[in-house]
Amino acid sequence: MKAASLLxxxxxxxxxxxxxxxxxxxxxxxxDSSQAAxxxxxxxxxxxxxxxxxxxxxxxxxxxxANPLIPADIYRTPANTVGxxxxxxxxxxxxxxxxxxxxxxxxxxxxxxxxxSGASSAAGPLVWETYQHRTELLPCSISGxxxxxxxxxxxxxxxxxxxxxxxxxxxxxxxxxxxPSLPYNNLDEATQIGQNSLFYPTTPGRPNPATxxxxxxxxxxxxxxxxxVNQNYASLKPQFGPFHFSPAITLPTGTVEVKAAWRPISSxxxxxxxxxxxxxxxxxxxxxxAPVAQxxxxxxxxxxxxxxxxxxPAFIFATFEQVDTLTNQATKQPSGVYYVPSYNKVAxxxxxxxxxxxxxxxxxxxxxxxxxxxxxxxxxGVSTPLPLGATTGFPGAKVVNNLVTIPVTQPVKLVxxxxxxxxxxxxxxxxxxxxxxxxxxxxxxxxxxxxxPTNDETTKDFxxxxxxxxxxxxxxxxFRGFPPITKGTLTNLRNQVNVIDYxxxxxxxxxxxxxxxxxxVAQTQNGFDFSFLFFGAGGGGFSPETVGIVSPAAxxxxxxxxxxxxxxxxxxxxxxxxxxxN
Numbered sequence: 001m002k003a004a005s006l007l008x009x010x011x012x013x014x015x016x017x018x019x020x021x022x023x024x025x026x027x028x029x030x031x032d033s034s035q036a037a038x039x040x041x042x043x044x045x046x047x048x049x050x051x052x053x054x055x056x057x058x059x060x061x062x063x064x065x066a067n068p069l070i071p072a073d074i075y076r077t078p079a080n081t082v083g084x085x086x087x088x089x090x091x092x093x094x095x096x097x098x099x100x101x102x103x104x105x106x107x108x109x110x111x112x113x114x115x116x117s118g119a120s121s122a123a124g125p126l127v128w129e130t131y132q133h134r135t136e137l138l139p140c141s142i143s144g145x146x147x148x149x150x151x152x153x154x155x156x157x158x159x160x161x162x163x164x165x166x167x168x169x170x171x172x173x174x175x176x177x178x179x180p181s182l183p184y185n186n187l188d189e190a191t192q193i194g195q196n197s198l199f200y201p202t203t204p205g206r207p208n209p210a211t212x213x214x215x216x217x218x219x220x221x222x223x224x225x226x227x228x229v230n231q232n233y234a235s236l237k238p239q240f241g242p243f244h245f246s247p248a249i250t251l252p253t254g255t256v257e258v259k260a261a262w263r264p265i266s267s268x269x270x271x272x273x274x275x276x277x278x279x280x281x282x283x284x285x286x287x288x289x290a291p292v293a294q295x296x297x298x299x300x301x302x303x304x305x306x307x308x309x310x311x312x313p314a315f316i317f318a319t320f321e322q323v324d325t326l327t328n329q330a331t332k333q334p335s336g337v338y339y340v341p342s343y344n345k346v347a348x349x350x351x352x353x354x355x356x357x358x359x360x361x362x363x364x365x366x367x368x369x370x371x372x373x374x375x376x377x378x379x380x381g382v383s384t385p386l387p388l389g390a391t392t393g394f395p396g397a398k399v400v401n402n403l404v405t406i407p408v409t410q411p412v413k414l415v416x417x418x419x420x421x422x423x424x425x426x427x428x429x430x431x432x433x434x435x436x437x438x439x440x441x442x443x444x445x446x447x448x449x450x451x452x453p454t455n456d457e458t459t460k461d462f463x464x465x466x467x468x469x470x471x472x473x474x475x476x477x478x479f480r481g482f483p484p485i486t487k488g489t490l491t492n493l494r495n496q497v498n499v500i501d502y503x504x505x506x507x508x509x510x511x512x513x514x515x516x517x518x519x520x521v522a523q524t525q526n527g528f529d530f531s532f533l534f535f536g537a538g539g540g541g542f543s544p545e546t547v548g549i550v551s552p553a554a555x556x557x558x559x560x561x562x563x564x565x566x567x568x569x570x571x572x573x574x575x576x577x578x579x580x581x582n
Contacts, residue, residue, distance in 0.1 A: 043156060045223055045254070046109045048072035049097070052090045054083060058424045060431030062096055063118075067110040070097045070256065073309040074316070076503070080452060084460045087449045088421035091318035094305050098128040098258065099277070099441060107131070107156055108223050115432045118441040122278050128258045128303070129184045129279065131220035133161060134533050137229055138236075140164040140171035140541025147539030149233045155226055161186050164541040166288035166554075171541060174282065174293045183295060185281040187216035187262055190545035193518075193532070195475045195485070196339040197549055198408075198468060200267050204336045207398060207405040209549050213267030215301070215337075215468055216283060216547070217259060219533060224254035236537035248527030249534055253310050257531060261302035261468045268299055272330055275443040276300060276322060284544045288554055291544050301325050302468045303444075306519065306530065313502045314523075315530050317450040317515040319466040323443050326410055326467050337408045339471045340549060343490040344404075345390045346474040348372045356455065356495030356511050363509055365455040370494045377478040377513075379412040381458040386492075387474045403549060408471045411478065415460045418446055453499045453510040453520075464514035480513040482521055498524050 049069030062068065074090045076082055096114045101123060103111030107130040117123040132152060139162035141150040147168075153160050159182045161174040176182065191197050198215040201207050228251055229236070236249070265278055276299035286292035301322045306315045323329045326337065349372060356368040375386040387394055396407040414422070422445045429435060429442050448461040457463070463478050470476040474490055475483050481496035499512040499520035512520055522528040528535070536542045 043106055043223075045227060046106070048254070049093070051075070052086060052093065054086055056086060056089050058089060058092055058421065058428045060428045062093065062114075063428050063432050064113055064115045066113055067103075068093070068097045068100055068114060069110065070094045070307065073311050074451075076311040076452070080503075082451060084415065084417040084449070085421055087316070087318075087451055088418045088446055090316065091305070091320075091446050091449045092421060092425050094307065094318060095303070095320055095444075095446070098303070098305060099126050101125075102127045102130040105156075114441070118429070118432075118439045119434070121274050121276060121438075121440045123440075124277075124279050125184045126277075128220065128260075128305075131222050131256075131258060132226050133159065133184075133186045133188075134219045134221070134536060135161040135163055135174075135186065135188065135542050137221050137226060137533060138536040138541060140536075141539035142169060142171050142541065145169045147541070149236050149537070149539050151233050152226055152229050155223055155230075158182070159184055159186070161188075161282075162541065163188070163291075164543045166543045168540060168543065176282070176293055176295055179295065183280045183282060185218060185260075185262070185279050185298070187218050187281050187283050187298065188542065188544035189217035189219070190214060190284075190547055191342070192217070192339070192469065192471060192476060194342060195483070195490070196341045196472050198261075198337065198339045198471055199405075200263055201336040201338065202267070204333070207336070207338050208400055209340055209403055209405065210401060213264045214547055215261055215263050216281075216298070217261050217469070219257065219259045221258075221531075221533060222254075222256040224252055225257065225531075225533075228252050228255070233537075236534065249529050249531070251308055251529045251531060253308055253313075255308040255531075257304075257306050257533065259304040259469065260300060261466075262298035263301050265297040265299050272324070272328075273299070274438050275324065275330070275440065277440050277444075284546045286546055288543065288546055288550065291546050293544075302466045304466065304469060304515065306515070308530070311503070312451050314451075314453050314499055314516065315519065317464060317519070319447045319449075319464065319469065319515060320444050321447050321466050321468065323445055326408065329443075337468065337471070338405045339408060340403050340405055341391050341472060341475075341490075343391065343475075343485050344488045346387050346490045346492070348375045348386070348388065348492050348494060350493060350495055354495075357497075357509070363455060365510075368455055368457075368495050368511060375492075375494065377463060377480070378457045379463040379478065380415060380460060382411075384411045384478065386478060406472075408467050409473065410467050411473065412448075412463050412465060414445075415448065417460065418448055422446055448514075450514055450516045453501045453512045453516060455511050457513055462513045464516070470515070470518075476518060478513070479518050481511055481517070482525070500524060 049071050051072045052074040071093050100110045100114045101112035101117050102125045103109040136153040141148050199212040201212050278299050281298045284291040303320045305318045308315050357363040377384050391404045394406045398405050447466050448464040450464045465477040481493040483492050495511050497509045498517050499510040500507040519530040522532050523530045
């Protein structure tokens with residue numbers, strides 16, 4: 001799930017006759033003044049590039065520009081619309097900045113051209129890689145079992161990762177024996193938000209989680225979010241148990257978060273490794289209670305970018321993937337990627353009714369009807385049955401050493417607008433002087449983009465997902481509403497309010513799908529403003545997940561540490577019933 005260069009802008013900017021900043025007053029939540037300037041001891045917040053106007057196209061000049069910047073924003077018409085192709089262009093311009101070489105003197109700022117980083121599969125560090133890792137942003141601070149808020153690591157300091165143990169009772173600094181410094185990429189997540197573990201098979205068609213290559217993840221935040229935490233860390237104290245913050249967190253305009261997925265370079269044939277961006281990363285062996293940090297070479301297979309702008313206070317969500325993740329484009333053979341779920345079966349439920357919105361509420365767009373006995377989703381208007389029942393009955397499921405392995409599928413195809421801009425981006429890359437088949441970024445593509453929340457599941461990219469970040473169809477690939485794991489059962493609530501869009505005066509409620517809907521749970525249920533990073537706030541920090549499949553009890557402990565669930569005597573229990581905020 002998902003660039004550093006940002007400028008807080010005020011006033012009105014017009015493009016092609018359209019007001020860029022919405023004229024609609026944003027009465028709730030109030031804007032946060034901390035975005036205006038960094039603290040005196042920190043570097044100034046970096047600028048954004050120009051906003052994206054309607055009809056903007058990509059060119060070779062974008063690929064060769066020195067120190068390219070993320071766009072400040074993109075238009076949103078008075079009719080509450082934006083061209084999907086324009087959103088795809090915004091996403092690509094953001095990606096171009098994010099994967100450019102980072103400045104050697106200021107983290108999160110471009111220090112070279114996209115064309116330079118693409119010339120080497122091992123280029124780096126990249127701009128997004130020098131964002132602060134979640135354990136730098138919210139370091140563990142526990143003494144005697146009691147957590148207390150502490151400031152983030154200094155922005156321009158070399159990486160220092162302060163982690164919690166799996167029991168949440170002590171902190172430690174990550175170190176690598178014999179290594180004078182730590183790499184930027186710290187792959188401390190081994191599951192997809194606790195719902196499953198993902199693998200590439202050593203032998204196609206013969207999954208074996210004990211020997212196959214596991215996909216690992218990391219999450220990072222830009223300097224705008226760092227600045228917010230740096231100024232407000234003392235107030236980041238959980239209230240009402242481990243799940244809710246009071247008052248709710250309101251991140252500043254300009255916040256960018258990224259989430260990356262990686263696979264071991266050893267799992268990729270030698271002749272195809274030039275098709276991947278690679279880096280030295282930290283992974284964790286041993287056990288969750290006694291993790292052992294080590295460095296290895298991994299290949300980037302997916303990158304989420306989420307960006308809060310003035311026009312889009314519910315964030316713009318874009319996700320990129322390496323083209324061989326599902327089907328190897330060089331050999332035309334399936335990669336065989338599969339997942340091992342953390343639940344035994346899938347059920348669908350609704351809070352109290354099978355239609356949305358609930359009685360007494362007013363929400364734009366069509367009402368939602370949903371059958372809990374024959375559930376379907378309608379990505380891009382195509383009716384798609386949702387899995388239901390025991391995981392052993394899923395299509396293609398195999399039981400290997402008492403573990404259920406389920407092939408990853410991709411029911412949502414690229415929408416034509418996104419495919420068109422992907423082709424435009426590739427053509428622009430091909431114009432770079434010296435371009436050849438070794439240019440690594442040609443092997444990455446935009447999977448989709450979301451910006452305006454809606455209840456209409458037939459809209460473009462409503463079910464935005466990346467097959468190696470949201471690989472489970474019932475849980476997070478065709479996600480909508482709320483997905484608690486309760487007593488070993490994944491129970492999706494398909495019509496739950498999960499996004500409030502404050503572009504509208506007073507805010508407006510939506511039951512949204514895909515990445516935006518998933519992150520919206522952090523906004524509406526936890527008060528975290530679309531960010532799951534704040535589950536580690538208040539000094540509790542984050543505990544790393546070790547490579548490999550863990551026992552059900554350890555899986556429950558991981559989810560509890562993330563505060564996604566509470567442990568019970570008879571399985572995994574979802575957090576308290578969601579509360580709709582108006």
